[in-house]
Amino acid sequence: MGINGTLLMMLVVGIIISFAILGFFIWGAKNGQFDDSEKMMSGLLFDSTEDLNDAKSKEDRVEKAKKEHKKSKSQK
Numbered sequence: 001m002g003i004n005g006t007l008l009m010m011l012v013v014g015i016i017i018s019f020a021i022l023g024f025f026i027w028g029a030k031n032g033q034f035d036d037s038e039k040m041m042s043g044l045l046f047d048s049t050e051d052l053n054d055a056k057s058k059e060d061r062v063e064k065a066k067k068e069h070k071k072s073k074s075q076k
C-alpha cells in the first residue's frame with residue numbers, strides 16, 4: 001500500500017465522517033435540538049424600553065428601504 005492507497009483511504013474515511021456529522025446535524029435540527037425558546041423569552045424580560053424602541057425603529061428603517069428599493073426597481 002503506497003502513498004496513493006493511503007490518500008485514498010484518508011479521503012474515504014474523511015467523506016464518511018463528514019456525512020455522519022452532517023446526518024447528526026440534520027437529525028438535531030429536525031428534532032429541535034437547537035431551539036432555545038427559554039433564552040429568547042428570558043431575553044425579553046431584561047430588554048429596556050429604549051432597546052425595544054431602537055429595535056423597532058431599525059426594523060422600520062429596513063422596511064422603508066426595502067419598499068424604496070422595490071419602488072425604484074419597478075420604475076426602471
